[in-house]
Amino acid sequence: MVLTLKWRHGKLAGTLTQPRHFTEDWNGDFVGINLPVIKLPAIGRWNGDHAELTIGHDADQDTSSMDLTDRDHLLIRFFHGVVPDWKFRRVSAEERASVDTDWPKFVSDPEIVSIRHQLKAMAQADKEARERQTINQEEINKLSDDARPFLQQIYSVYGWPKISIFGAQSSDDYWLLVQHQPLAFQEQILPVMKTAVDAGEATKRDYAYLFDRVQVERGKPQHWGTQSHCENKQAVLYGIDDPPQLEHNREEAGLEPLPESLRAASSICKKLQ
Numbered sequence: 001m002v003l004t005l006k007w008r009h010g011k012l013a014g015t016l017t018q019p020r021h022f023t024e025d026w027n028g029d030f031v032g033i034n035l036p037v038i039k040l041p042a043i044g045r046w047n048g049d050h051a052e053l054t055i056g057h058d059a060d061q062d063t064s065s066m067d068l069t070d071r072d073h074l075l076i077r078f079f080h081g082v083v084p085d086w087k088f089r090r091v092s093a094e095e096r097a098s099v100d101t102d103w104p105k106f107v108s109d110p111e112i113v114s115i116r117h118q119l120k121a122m123a124q125a126d127k128e129a130r131e132r133q134t135i136n137q138e139e140i141n142k143l144s145d146d147a148r149p150f151l152q153q154i155y156s157v158y159g160w161p162k163i164s165i166f167g168a169q170s171s172d173d174y175w176l177l178v179q180h181q182p183l184a185f186q187e188q189i190l191p192v193m194k195t196a197v198d199a200g201e202a203t204k205r206d207y208a209y210l211f212d213r214v215q216v217e218r219g220k221p222q223h224w225g226t227q228s229h230c231e232n233k234q235a236v237l238y239g240i241d242d243p244p245q246l247e248h249n250r251e252e253a254g255l256e257p258l259p260e261s262l263r264a265a266s267s268i269c270k271k272l273q
Contacts, residue, residue: 002097003074003088005044012044016055017099037099115154115161116170122147123173126180135271144180151177152185160192162201171196175206183217190214205254212238224249225258228265230272235265 005014021034044051044066053066053076065077072090091097126147129139154161154174163171178189190210196202212222221239225246228235237258240246247257255261 002099003042005042012051014042015039016042019099035101037101112166116166118150119170119173119177122150123176126177130268133271135268137272147177148181148185151181155189160189160196160202162196164201171202172206175202175210179209179213183214186210186214203254208253208255224253224255226255226261228262230269233270235262235269237262
């Protein structure tokens, strides 16, 4: 959502642009997002050491507490803090902030919703373990082992978790977790994922990573240059099938230039125990 406020005649006035309908769960995630995008009036009034923001046209308008945490960040609190705060970041006029209109179809099936939440939690744990100051390989291996039965269950029922059903984030979370599974499972997933990519149900960027990983594990050259290994705390790229076309292939798949990727990989190498 996009909040625009200006100081006029002794009060804050502007608009809040958002999807017509959404709900917020207890974790602070927005779910049940339905289009179109609408624009509502927003009026702010000072009340002691904070501002009260009123949004909407009707008599039952939402009123919230609004506080600047610093010059560039704003918190809005509804229902006395019962649900997590809304966090806004200041943007410049040149950034032209807008509300995304490419939301996946809302699915209320409790099983799908449960899978989404479990994938999110597992992917977050996996990322945190790999982003620590010192990386513990035993912890990483245990997280991968613990996730495997759940990933296999999803595959047996749904195949690839399609973006149109599970959403882009869950599809990406599933891919991330599969990246850290044994080769046999990755080989099983790869052709199903390729079909999903062709149908717009998975991203080519994610597919590039999984394809390259399988190729390297098979002892074959990779295509997009996403896989490297550590030598003397530096990332070293595995073999490439077509070096002159590498950067072109990476750009086509939505990957950053190779030097940027290797710098990030080298920072991980330096954390390994």
